[in-house]
Amino acid sequence: MSVSASASSASPLPHGRSPDPVAALEASTWVLAAVVGTMREALSAPLAEVLAGAPQRTAVLEAAGLVSWDGVTPVPHPSLVPADGPTGRGGVEARLSGLRQAVAAAAQDASAPAGGGWAELDDEVLLNQGRASAVTGRALATRVVPELPGLAERLGAPGGRVLDVGTGVGALAVAVARELPRVSVVGVDVFQRALDLARGELAAARDVADRISLRRQDVAELAERGAYDLVWLPAPFLAQEALESALPRLAEALRPGGWLVVGTNPPAGDPLRAAVAAWNAVRNGGNAYDTDRMADVLTAAGLDDVRRFPTVPGGPVLLAARHPDA
Incomplete structure (x- = not known):
């Protein structure tokens, strides 16, 4: 359920360097939610419009190194651009399923039988x-x-x-x-x-x-x-x-x-x-x-x-x- 390797390198997980690593990892969860939501909407609308239409979400992506700006024009990291057609839709669906599974894992008692x-x-x-x-x-x-x-x-x-x-x-x-x-x-x-x-x-x-x-x-x-x-x-x-x-x-x-x-x-x-x-x-x-x-x-x-x-x-x-x- 992770972003591609190139995107991950833009915003490495802050293990050990943060005074509160759990809070930092929680923020990373929201980054991934922003990624999946943006890519999902970009399947049916131009990505620049999607980014401009959700400024708070785009600010999260910017803080993660996934969006920069050329004047007033957002410049997405290549890993944020979904592929065309069924390939892009399938990739977004897989990431969305990964997020759902992570939530299910969080709610599951790890000491219970598999x-x-x-x-x-x-x-x-x-x-x-x-x-x-x-x-x-x-x-x-x-x-x-x-x-x-x-x-x-x-x-x-x-x-x-x-x-x-x-x-x-x-x-x-x-x-x-x-x-x-x-x-x-x-x-x-x-x-x-x-x-x-x-x-x-x-x-x-x-x-x-x-x-x-x-x-x-x-x-x-x-x-x-x-x-x-x-x-x-x-x-x-x-x-x-x-x-x-x-x-x-x-x-x-x-x-x-x-x-x-x-x-x-x-x-x-x-x-x-x-x-x-x-x-x-x-x-x-x-x-x-x-x-x-x-x-x-x-x-x-x-x-x-x-x-x-x-x-x-x-x-x-x-x-x-x-x-x-x-």
Whole structure:
């Protein structure tokens, strides 16, 4: 739920240097609220107008180093400018979901037994977080697939198949199917409520719904062999035990020469971010593996030609690894 790395460097968290670090961190929460609110409004209005129309909020951004002035014209830091179209909307929705989860964590008794993670989130949060994954789906299909030897040809021919692990509300599956018009996509998830929401999302995606199938399944129990040309795995969302059980099965599910692409969190740049990332991941039923650890795990699972695809500064890194040819 953090601002991008470049924005964070403009206004570092004041740990240890402030006479009241808790108050300083509380102020940083409001900075992030100002960032998300501004970016959300800028999806439907010029950013300069949004900044001018909320002077108190903009003053917070200015104090954080995210806005400067050229006379009477506000000059936003580049990290404050949302991307165009669905990419920008997805990024804003993800940040908003992150804020909601932080509030939920603050209200939760940390000494109580671990909760159900994603199962405890309401439908609105699940939909917002899930729809944000469409950005990853488009990047996977348009940036990663063309760079992986032989994969674009496989997925451009009849019979190309993609497995979307942890499909959630199906946004990534829809995005992949739209960008790769000859593939069929199988989405699996253990969370029935997410699959119910996904079916509603598919009903609104009639152009690709006939090429997407959904099923409730624990990926650690996947038994298919040589069935897919591409498998997508959002590693941070699986508990460590489930992840370690699933990887050999996912490797077997690939056709020879097929590719497993794994979403990972980059190594944290400082102890605070590392601690926050680990808490957030485990609280939501995931694991604390970062990109470097996952690269080692993929090699140990018998996959080769591991490649890295950074997304945005400080954002997820997509790892790709190939099933050896027969």
